[in-house]
Amino acid sequence: MDASTLLSRIQFAFTIGFHYLFPQLTMGLALLLVILKALYLRTKDERFNTASRFWARLFAVTFIMGVVTGIPMEFQFGTNWSRFSAYAGDIIAQTLAMEGAFAFFLESAFLGVFLFGEQIFGQKMHMFSAVMVWLGTWASGGFIIASNAWMQHPVGYTVVGDRLHISNYWEVLFNPWIIPQFMHTMGGAVITGSFFMAGLGAYYLLAKRHVEYGRIFLTLGVIVGLISSVLQLYPSGDMAGRQVADLQPVKLAAMEGLFNTEQGAGIIILGQPNVDNQTLDNPIIVPGVLSFLTYRHWSAEVRGLNAFPRDQWPDNISLLYYVYHIMVGLGTFFIAIMGVGFLLWWWKRRLYETRWMLWIIMLATPFPFISNTAGWFTAELGRQPWIIFGLLHTAQGSSAHVSSGNVLFTLLGFMGMYLLLGLLYVMLMTFEGLRGPVPAEAKEMQQAEGLADSSAY
Structure with a gap:
């Protein structure tokens, strides 16, 4: 691989890695906004409505940053990856155009209604706009995932000369790779939004500021965070892992650091891949678990890297192995953190006074961002050396004259x-976080009127 292609890969990895910090938060917060607004309509507790407006402001700032950082990525298809665009643009452009024309328009239009239309259109329309922002946000992610899923598992195409053309449009949109990837991506986004909300709530309680809203944020974040973290393990993670085993087994072998084919293959808890010697140093292995998780049989055969030609191996096995284990390891900690948090909340609402747990939740806020980024690196590093799996090598997709x-x-x-x-x-x-959901003068007025009622939480 020449220097230009390598630098183009680094540039795209950097720009998409930075960009995805923002969509994962907006996709997660979009669902939480719907929940907050629904709680207000059900209980008529104005604090839920105030909370939804507050998080809408944070959502808007994050949304704008996502738009600004996302635009340069699409230009890189023409500047850095022109041969890839010429080869597969007839397919990739379809899903990317649908994301911009439909999902992004839906999301941005109703975000304006949610931010500025409450007094004009009323509460029912405000709730409807929250739902449409959520659907638009997730649809936007869905179309992007459809593009990536096609690169992971190309379907519905024909080769005409030196280019690909769509032969079955619906097969591209309903690619079997999409559903597990969409579920796993959206689950990760909800975890990010939940930890972000819970972390800010924990900060408010520790700092003794906006305490009532801190309890709301912490409660909602912990409950949704626990549910989404468990679902991320099963069925979402299970579906994604089995799909990789069926369609990209060489990626699975590299992710697990499995160099030789094994029956009853174990899952690696700790270890360092030694690519030169094709061994795993200092391993801690749970026997048979990988075979069972992959093929539902404790003694099933799992193919190792040596079962595949060397030119099909991912070109950075060590990095792939580590980012995958970072993702899985952090996901396990998320279940533990939110599980303990939920138990403390369930048991006489002790979570609000348990300072050590509040510190853990607050300090854990950035880790879902790391886990989601590691997950995307796992998907992309594992596809190498292909830019379109099985069809076009990465080295053949970069621009020849840059x-x-x-x-x-x-x-x-x-x-x-x-x-x-x-x-x-x-x-x-x-x-915005320090200012809080309620300005100081409004907070004093609410307290004077006796609107704060901590017993509800």
């Missing part, structure tokens, strides 16, 4: 701009 110097220059430019954007985002979110 020099490594040009790519490096733009990569450094993106790093500088994204650093400034990241700092601006942190400042805006910190300002």
Whole structure:
């Protein structure tokens, strides 16, 4: 692989890695906004409505950052990956265009209604706009996933000369790879939104600021976070893992650090892959579990990397192995954290006064971002050396006339701009978080009128 292609891969990985910090939060918060608004309509407790407006502001800031950082990614298809675009653009462009024309329009239009239309349109329309923002956000992610799923498992195409064309449009949209990937991606996003909400609630309780809203945020975040974390393990993670085993077994072998084919293969808890010696150093293995999880039989055969030609191996097995285990390890901790948090909440609402648990929840806020990023790196590193699995190698998809110097220059430019954007985002979110759901004067008025009732939580 030449230097230009390698730098183009690094640039795309950097830009998409930075960009995805924002959509995963908006996709998670979108569902939580619907829940908050539904709780208000059911209970008529104004605090739920105030909470939904507060999180809508944070959603809007994050949404704008996602749009700004997402635009350069699509330009890279033409600048850095022109041969890939020429080869498969007839298919990839369809799903990307649908994301912009339908899902993004739906999401952005109703976000405006949710932010500014409550007094004009009334509560029912406000609730409807929240639902449409949620559906638009998830539909936007769905169309992007459809594009990626086709690259992971190409279907519904014909080869005409040196290009691919759609032969079955519906087969592309209902690619069997989409459902497990969509479930796993949306589940990860809900975990991110839940931890973010719970983490801010924990901060409010620790700082003794906006205590009533801190309890609401913490309660909702812990309950939704626990449910989504468990579902991320099963059925979502189980479906995704079995799909990889069936359609990309070489990726599974690399993810698990399995160099030799084994019957009754164990799952690796800890260990370091030694690619030169094709061994796993210092392993801690639970026997038979990988075979059972993959094929539902304790003694089933799981093919190792040596069962495949060397040129089909992922080109960075060590990195793939580690990011996969980071994702799985953090996912396990998420279940434990939210499980303990839920038990403390269920048991006489002790969660609100258990400071050590509040500290854990608050400090755990960034880890779902890391886990989701590691998950996407797992998917993309595991597909290598193919940009379209089984059809087009990554080295054949980059632009032939873009020099490594040009790519490096733009990569450094993106790093500088994204650093400034990241700092601006942190400042805006910190300002909104410290200001809280209710301005100081409104909070004093609510307290004077006796609107705060902590016994409900």
